[in-house]
């Protein structure tokens with residue numbers, strides 16, 4: 001990124017633009033190289049202006065939620081990591097007549113859950129404890145306990161690469177297992193969630209119980225990115241990795257969690273290469289023993 005581009009970006013973004021930012025601070029794995037630039041978009045007007053500039057100049061960008069499903073390679077990220085902040089990280093509307101909320105894509109899922117609990121709006125308890133943003137949750141079709149975010153989505157606003165805002169209802173969104181089909185460079189701006197009335201106390205009880213179940217099942221005491229691989233049809237990635245004897249196996253600072261074999265944890269000084277090497281090892285062993293191809297659930301980005 002040359003000095004002229006940086007100057008223009010600073011003119012457009014002001015203090016919301018930073019250069020050469022370590023992404024290890026912005027991912028739950030706590031690994032990864034630097035982004036050439038980071039932009040915190042505060043509202044739609046600013047985001048559109050920056051997006052138009054990046055498009056014109058052919059500069060790539062990545063929308064960064066809470067970085068909880070992301071592995072950034074050690075060589076860092078070319079272009080700009082964009083964080084949706086300000087008005088994108090708030091509840092935009094609440095409709096108590098036919099209960100629903102409209103929430104910004106940058107809002108943390110846990111904040112969505114807490115807001116709904118307080119208002120006596122049920123339906124998103126299964127998202128409690130998933131450490132992502134609403135935008136990341138929609139992009140990944142996040143889920144747990146047999147439910148997926150698609151089950152509660154009424155409508156999503158998407159910023160297209162032509163800088164137009166398109167509202168798509170759930171029938172026109174192509175959700176899949178741990179994903180949503182988006183065109184490249186499209187940005188999820190907000191989502192309206194269908195909810196139902198319940199007593200705050202009983203919603204809270206479910207939320208607490210879900211968080212407790214997570215603590216028992218998953219290793220929350222060390223940095224990770226949640227499940228590394230998607231579950232193959234009719235099977236569990238964790239069970240397969242356990243069966244090939246890799247539970248507890250370390251490479252460098254990364255380890256296949258002894259608690260849950262589909263989690264790789266950072267013991268403190270892991271590099272992205274350590275994690276990728278463990279992923280390769282798991283894929284090779286599982287294919288050798290079971291002839292099953294494990295597919296990563298996490299998104300791997302950046303240069304090696």
Ligand SMILES: Cc1cc2nc3c(=O)[nH]c(=O)nc-3n(C[C@H](O)[C@H](O)[C@H](O)COP(=O)(O)OP(=O)(O)OC[C@H]3O[C@@H](n4cnc5c(N)ncnc54)[C@H](O)[C@@H]3O)c2cc1C
Pocket residue numbers: 028062063064065066067068069070084105106129130131132133134135136137138139140141142143144186187188189218219220224225226227299
């Ligand atoms: C301890 C732990 C437990 C977890 N448990 C679960 C679980 O139970 N179920 C589950 O499904 N996941 C789980 N995850 C994974 C992760 O939290 C989810 O996938 C979450 O939805 C990712 O959201 P994020 O904001 O962190 O997205 P990021 O990791 O920042 O991004 C993920 C992808 O989404 C894209 N993206 C993010 N925001 C937008 C946007 N606004 N517009 C377009 N694209 C966007 C990014 O570019 C990237 O490709 C867990 C992770 C951890 C660390």
